[in-house]
Amino acid sequence: MLSPDLKNALPTTDELPCSDDTAVDNEDQNFLPNILLFLLNSIWANRMDWYFGVNMGVYHTTGVNPRVPVVPDAFLSVGVERKKGGKSRKSYAVWEENGVVPIFTLEMVSHTPGGEYDEKLDIYKKLGVLYYVIYNPEFWRRYQHQPFEVYKLIDGNYQLQIGEPYLMSELGLGIGRHQAVIAGIEQEFLCWYDQQGNRYLTDAEQAQQERQRAETLAQYLRSLGVDPNNLPIN
Numbered sequence: 001m002l003s004p005d006l007k008n009a010l011p012t013t014d015e016l017p018c019s020d021d022t023a024v025d026n027e028d029q030n031f032l033p034n035i036l037l038f039l040l041n042s043i044w045a046n047r048m049d050w051y052f053g054v055n056m057g058v059y060h061t062t063g064v065n066p067r068v069p070v071v072p073d074a075f076l077s078v079g080v081e082r083k084k085g086g087k088s089r090k091s092y093a094v095w096e097e098n099g100v101v102p103i104f105t106l107e108m109v110s111h112t113p114g115g116e117y118d119e120k121l122d123i124y125k126k127l128g129v130l131y132y133v134i135y136n137p138e139f140w141r142r143y144q145h146q147p148f149e150v151y152k153l154i155d156g157n158y159q160l161q162i163g164e165p166y167l168m169s170e171l172g173l174g175i176g177r178h179q180a181v182i183a184g185i186e187q188e189f190l191c192w193y194d195q196q197g198n199r200y201l202t203d204a205e206q207a208q209q210e211r212q213r214a215e216t217l218a219q220y221l222r223s224l225g226v227d228p229n230n231l232p233i234n
Contacts, residue, residue, distance in 0.1 A: 012096065029108050030055060032189050033074035035182070039192050039200050051077045058102060059093040062126040070123045075102035078171065103171065105129050109136035117143055125158055131168050132158060133175060137188060148177055165193040
């Protein structure tokens with residue numbers, strides 16, 4: 001916990017850059033984390049105590065300089081306002097969030113090495129991030145790692161976890177990979193799972209499922225000699 005004097009001496013998020021200005025290597029570094037965000041907007045629609053940031057600077061006091069952020073591809077904090085003071089965040093400063101650090105961070109490994117397996121792992125360890133997920137579908141052999149890895153902070157060190165989807169019990173959410181058509185393109189993406197291991201569907205998948213149910217019902221009615229387009233209204 002920071003002393004009031006030290007906290008008052010730290011810059012506000014209005015004074016700090018919103019990121020480190022490092023360009024992403026490819027569209028997936030923005031697109032795939034946003035799928036997780038949009039899903040969470042639906043899953044936790046009635047909760048106002050969380051924030052999910054995408055490619056946003058996280059400022060903290062566990063590094064060499066509180067003005068130098070770490071910028072995860074995505075992060076999740078629980079126990080904070082959805083809208084800080086009713087406004088959108090420019091960045092995330094731990095000292096402005098009552099000391100709440102992200103409970104989950106995601107890094108996507110791209111063509112340009114970004115220190116995901118060493119430098120950033122060490123930063124998140126010092127910061128106290130409970131879950132650190134590294135998604136590396138293309139270059140995992142180069143690093144001699146797996147395409148999808150979940151690390152949990154246990155006794156001050158990250159330990160690689162087993163199982164996919166992996167249930168993060170503290171969040172009541174699992175995370176894993178799935179292959180499906182997204183925006184008209186067949187591809188792999190990350191998604192959330194419930195505590196029973198059932199995958200949360202995207203809005204598009206839910207709409208398609210409803211259409212299929214409606215068509216199944218219509219076919220059944222036709223088999224009974226009933227026109228589904230001309231049902232009596234009570």
